[in-house]
Amino acid sequence: MLSSLVSPPLPMIGVPYIIYWKSAFSSYAASHFRQGLLSVVQSSCSHTWDAFQLAHASYRLYCTWNNQFVPDSNQKLSSKLGSHLLGDSPKINIPIPEKDLDLRFLVCGLSCTLDACLLGSLEDGLNALLNIEIRGSKLHNRVSAAPSPLQEGTFSRGFVTMRCDITCSCAHISLLVSGSAQTCFDDQLLECHIKSALIEKSQLVHAVPNSEGRMSSLLNPLNSVSMACGASVFEVHMRVPTWAAQVLKYLAPEVSYRSLVTLGIASIQGISVASFEMEDADRLLFFCRRQGMDFVSEDDAASCRPR
Incomplete structure (x- = not known):
């Protein structure tokens, strides 16, 4: 009934x-x-x-x-x-794999066209920055954990899952790692495998096309006293892995970290790069203003330096 x-x-x-x-x-x-x-x-x-x-x-x-x-x-x-x-038969709900994040970068510079050269340089620079951080990272802690629902049943006997904490410069990130017991219970071997998996498979950073699918767009400069010491900046969107976004957000407010300034990055997702100084803005804008001009000889270089 x-x-x-x-x-x-x-x-x-x-x-x-x-x-x-x-x-x-x-x-x-x-x-x-x-x-x-x-x-x-x-x-x-x-x-x-x-x-x-x-x-x-x-x-x-x-x-x-x-x-x-x-x-x-x-x-x-x-x-x-x-x-x-x-009753209803059970359904296996497979979660959508974690997607890369789109990060908003403000880069010190004048009104410009986001061409392949500019975007490619930023991609390569950020990729190198992340490689440096991961190569120099250290395994801080590891504990046993349950595999993610997407991985359940995919590993053979003898495979284990660990939640690992790694530190790099000022950043601290947690990762879920699965592998053989021999690898996961050997700290040095586990650390090497994590580094290899994160940075040696593919390029980490990719420029995001605009709404029309083109990689170039004329942008007007923005100004804010809280970024790049008030110098003009333009906006670029980059797609990065979730862990990389965590690293970059950790590094931005660190006063002693200067690698982001090297690329002219003044803000990441609204977080100002704290190590940006006025002389950095002057130097970067000097080169922006000289675009299209002839290179000077080494003897004349001193007279062209920004004051």
Whole structure:
């Protein structure tokens, strides 16, 4: 009666599954089914749906196939005999893999066209900066952890998952790492594998095309006293891995960290680069203003230096 009133998908009634017998059954058959169900539950971390299917298969195999415990021997044998399960089959919800993040960079400079040369230079510079940070990073801590849902069942016996903390310059990031027990329980080997996985597979930083799919766009300079010491800046968007975004955001407010200034980066996702000084802005804008002019000789270089 209950199954006729409630059909999948079931409402949230607090009980996800109900096992019931639709027809008459013997105590022997019920005992056999119960034994099969408990055997599955005790043997492995199983889902109710799968445990029932296995126990019901055993019931059909021994209690209906040879017609021993069917109340009416003339009843047509089918999978409908015996116990029934009221509930929805489980679904494996695979999470969307973590995507790279789009970061907004403000770069010291005048109104310019974001051509392939400019964007390629920023890509390569940021990629080198991240490589430096990871190569010099140290494994700070590691603890055992459960694998992510996307990885469950994909590793063979002997593979383990660790949550690892690594430090680089002023940054601190946590990563979920899976590998052989030999690798994950050897700190030096684990550290090397993490570095290899992060920076040696592909380029980390990619310029984001504008809405029309072109990599060039004329931008007007912006001004803010909180960035680049009030010098003009222009906006560039870059796509970076999540861990790389964490590193860059850690480094931006560090007064002693000067590598970002080398690339003219004055702000990352609204975080001002603290080590940016007035003389940096003067030097960078000097070269921006001299675009298209002839190079001077070494003897004349002194007279062209920014004051």
